């Protein structure tokens with residue numbers, strides 16, 4: 761199921777979104793002593809990350825990880841890890857624990873064995889923030905990749921390596937079942953082009969053609985789409 765929340769501008773969206781996430785993480789800390797936040801990379805979340813970084817929260821009890829990354833070390837401009845470190849893990853949020861999806865191996869396919877144990881034992885996440893590309897990919901679950909059936913399978917491992925044919929870099933991505941194992945799932949969308957992609961995703965059913973459908977049309981999970989033009 762998908763619930764669409766529309767905002768007048770990015771400032772309103774980021775303010776509401778940051779407050780919601782802080783409430784979710786605070787509640788998790790109150791109930792379990794720790795909280796798990798999964799974020800996406802790319803351009804969309806940058807301002808949200810900056811807003812979140814200054815929020816008043818027991819960040820030392822929060823673990824942050826990415827839904828996916830490009831197979832680049834964090835000195836590279838297109839590394840999602842670099843983005844998270846430069847924007848989210850600053851100010852108050854500097855105290856959070858971060859789990860990297862990267863290992864220093866020649867390929868993502870070689871590195872996945874090192875990354876998998878970091879993720880496979882984590883409990884249910886408290887919040888997952890997904891992004892979405894114009895081809896309907898989410899995390900690094902790309903419609904064009906040979907690994908898409910593997911990544912969307914109900915018994916997929918927590919983490920897999922992927923190689924998109926329409927986007928640069930080998931990738932490492934959390935799988936559909938690992939991302940769905942979360943108390944809250946959000947989809948963060950900025951720009952009218954992303955709303956058109958969302959409409960297209962809701963209008964069809966082929967999850968391999970648009971992997972975001974596996975989340976939006978999941979029979980049990982609810983995805984809250986946070987959108988502004």
Ligand SMILES: O=C1O[C@H](COP(=O)(O)O)[C@@H](O)[C@H](O)[C@H]1O
Pocket residue numbers: 800801802803804805827828829830840890891892893894898899900
């Ligand atoms: O490559 C990626 O793309 C998606 C969408 O990025 P955006 O720039 O359109 O916001 C992102 O969610 C994912 O984490 C990233 O690796």
